[in-house]
Amino acid sequence: MHIVIIGSGLAGLTAGATLARAGHAVTIFEQFHRAGGVTAPYERHGFKWDMGQLLVEGMGPDEPLGRILAELGLADQVRVRTEDRGYVFPDFAIKKPAEYQGVRWRIDQLRDLFAADAAGLDRYWADYLRFTSVMTLARRMEQDRGLKALYWKLRLYLKLLPLLSKKDWNAQQLMDHYFQSDRLKMVFTSILADFFTAPTEFPGLGVFTLNPEASFDKRMPRELAPDTVQLYYYDVLGGISTLVDALVQQIGSHGGLVHTSRPVARIVVEGGRAIGVVDAAGEQTPADVVIASGGAKETFLKLVRPEHLPADFVERVRHIPLMDSVFMVHLGVDFDPSPYVHGVCTYYYGTYDIDRAITEGRDGVYHEGRDGFVVHVPSLHSPELAPPGHHAMTIYTICPDTLREGDWAELKEEYADRLIAYAAQHIPPLPDHIQVREIVTPPDWRAWTRLDHHAFGGIAPVLGAWRVPHQTPVAGLWFVGAQSESGGGVNQVMPGAYKTARQILVGAS
Numbered sequence: 001m002h003i004v005i006i007g008s009g010l011a012g013l014t015a016g017a018t019l020a021r022a023g024h025a026v027t028i029f030e031q032f033h034r035a036g037g038v039t040a041p042y043e044r045h046g047f048k049w050d051m052g053q054l055l056v057e058g059m060g061p062d063e064p065l066g067r068i069l070a071e072l073g074l075a076d077q078v079r080v081r082t083e084d085r086g087y088v089f090p091d092f093a094i095k096k097p098a099e100y101q102g103v104r105w106r107i108d109q110l111r112d113l114f115a116a117d118a119a120g121l122d123r124y125w126a127d128y129l130r131f132t133s134v135m136t137l138a139r140r141m142e143q144d145r146g147l148k149a150l151y152w153k154l155r156l157y158l159k160l161l162p163l164l165s166k167k168d169w170n171a172q173q174l175m176d177h178y179f180q181s182d183r184l185k186m187v188f189t190s191i192l193a194d195f196f197t198a199p200t201e202f203p204g205l206g207v208f209t210l211n212p213e214a215s216f217d218k219r220m221p222r223e224l225a226p227d228t229v230q231l232y233y234y235d236v237l238g239g240i241s242t243l244v245d246a247l248v249q250q251i252g253s254h255g256g257l258v259h260t261s262r263p264v265a266r267i268v269v270e271g272g273r274a275i276g277v278v279d280a281a282g283e284q285t286p287a288d289v290v291i292a293s294g295g296a297k298e299t300f301l302k303l304v305r306p307e308h309l310p311a312d313f314v315e316r317v318r319h320i321p322l323m324d325s326v327f328m329v330h331l332g333v334d335f336d337p338s339p340y341v342h343g344v345c346t347y348y349y350g351t352y353d354i355d356r357a358i359t360e361g362r363d364g365v366y367h368e369g370r371d372g373f374v375v376h377v378p379s380l381h382s383p384e385l386a387p388p389g390h391h392a393m394t395i396y397t398i399c400p401d402t403l404r405e406g407d408w409a410e411l412k413e414e415y416a417d418r419l420i421a422y423a424a425q426h427i428p429p430l431p432d433h434i435q436v437r438e439i440v441t442p443p444d445w446r447a448w449t450r451l452d453h454h455a456f457g458g459i460a461p462v463l464g465a466w467r468v469p470h471q472t473p474v475a476g477l478w479f480v481g482a483q484s485e486s487g488g489g490v491n492q493v494m495p496g497a498y499k500t501a502r503q504i505l506v507g508a509s
């Protein structure tokens with residue numbers, strides 16, 4: 001088969017590598033000048049940052065992404081290291097103890113801070129263990145076949161039973177069930193602000209997936225209890241672009257092509273079937289299968305066009321909930337920030353009012369760093385990302401794609417100054433040690449990813465919201481990536497694209 005893939009983000013590349021290794025002719029069209037989508041590297045003046053990447057879940061050898069890497073022959077080429085993240089709230093921080101203090105240390109720290117909610121924290125912990133077990137059994141069920149898979153399914157169902165009464169709850173309901181303190185509820189849901197999804201909109205049981213305990217302390221054992229296995233978070237050494245480069249190389253070594261600076265302007269549909277693509281220069285490339293990634297609205301409303309799609313599908317695509325963007329400052333600094341940050345990745349929150357933060361963001365009001373920001377220092381795990389004695393640091397906040405008032409290009413320097421000033425409250429030497437400063441605004445992201453509305457993590461994870469399925473209503477056209485049913489995050493887009501490619505292979509055999 002000749003397979004054309006639109007987009008060279010991790011979704012497109014994963015599908016491409018899977019299909020190229022299976023002996024099919026793969027051609028990838030990427031509109032940007034470099035492969036990788038939001039995982040392309042950003043290099044200036046001897047520093048290298050990832051455009052967008054922080055920590056990735058499940059890259060170990062026995063974990064879902066690790067297994068995909070092994071099946072694609074990349075396990076030895078992509079080196080990873082377990083990592084954890086720090087959380088700083090407006091009036092306290094969750095501090096990883098210097099000496100490891102057992103799997104419950106975070107819950108116990110919270111029990112000390114929120115004594116009135118001690119019983120609720122114990123109930124949360126019991127359900128967290130149960131949920132982790134459900135996820136473990138689900139992964140085993142997916143991996144095995146026949147009777148063994150049936151066995152895991154049965155076990156999974158039994159484990160799930162006590163959680164079933166909560167399955168339609170939203171995150172706010174789940175938090176209200178365990179806790180009285182609004183501040184404590186926010187400890188578990190704060191990251192939803194980053195997803196532009198209010199706790200009342202997010203699936204309740206999903207809260208456990210937002211808070212894997214091992215992501216707060218990489219020293220935890222894999223297995224919390226029998227059949228209760230946690231996934232770790234990882235840094236990709238050398239930056240996530242090493243994964244991009246390994247995939248591109250793998251595709252090339254199997255005869256596949258990755259064309260950069262080649263935007264696709266149209267997906268050619270004839271008789272309800274995708275038969276190729278036309279690039280921006282008007283050149284047509286025929287295909288047996290087309291796999292699109294990137295924006296859902298851009299793909300279906302512009303590249304395919306509504307006349308080739310069922311009316312209800314078009315209507316649903318028009319209304320998929322999307323996240324908004326990020327404002328990012330990449331810095332090259334000439335000091336060691338490690339005494340001031342909580343490791344490679346630290347989340348700083350400036351408010352407990354997530355609902356207000358989300359409403360304002362959706363209304364085009366940028367909080368300028370006041371509501372929180374993330375500090376990521378990848379050179380702490382990969383010193384080669386900065387010249388000797390220096391560090392590559394990224395500070396970012398979520399922000400509206402479009403400002404209600406003012407213009408990103410005009411305001412970006414002022415916003416960068418403010419963001420650095422907020423960060424300096426935690427990292428005092430920062431302002432005096434900045435040697436390189438590169439600002440990334442939503443219009444930059446839009447151009448880099450060819451989106452009309454930049455949604456940094458793809459679709460917003462809203463409870464019950466419809467998602468574009470990988471198999472589209474157009475025969476021979478598949479849709480993968482952060483705006484597809486898989487949702488965003490490397491740990492979602494790679495397995496989603498891998499499974500889609502396997503499904504295409506099964507259909508072809």
Ligand SMILES: Cc1cc2nc3c(=O)[nH]c(=O)nc-3n(C[C@H](O)[C@H](O)[C@H](O)COP(=O)(O)OP(=O)(O)OC[C@H]3O[C@@H](n4cnc5c(N)ncnc54)[C@H](O)[C@@H]3O)c2cc1C
Nearest residue numbers: 007009010011031037038052054055264294481482489490
């Ligand atoms: C700031 C930031 C932080 C993040 N942090 C994390 C994290 O900590 N952990 C995690 O797991 N995930 C994180 N993510 C999310 C994760 O990186 C993404 O969900 C994932 O990489 C998206 O991959 P993708 O292939 O779906 O999309 P993209 O990377 O957006 O790739 C799509 C590609 O398609 C191309 N394209 C679009 N239209 C066309 C066209 N018409 N013709 C040709 N090419 C086209 C685009 O140029 C782009 O290269 C983060 C993302 C950002 C931005």
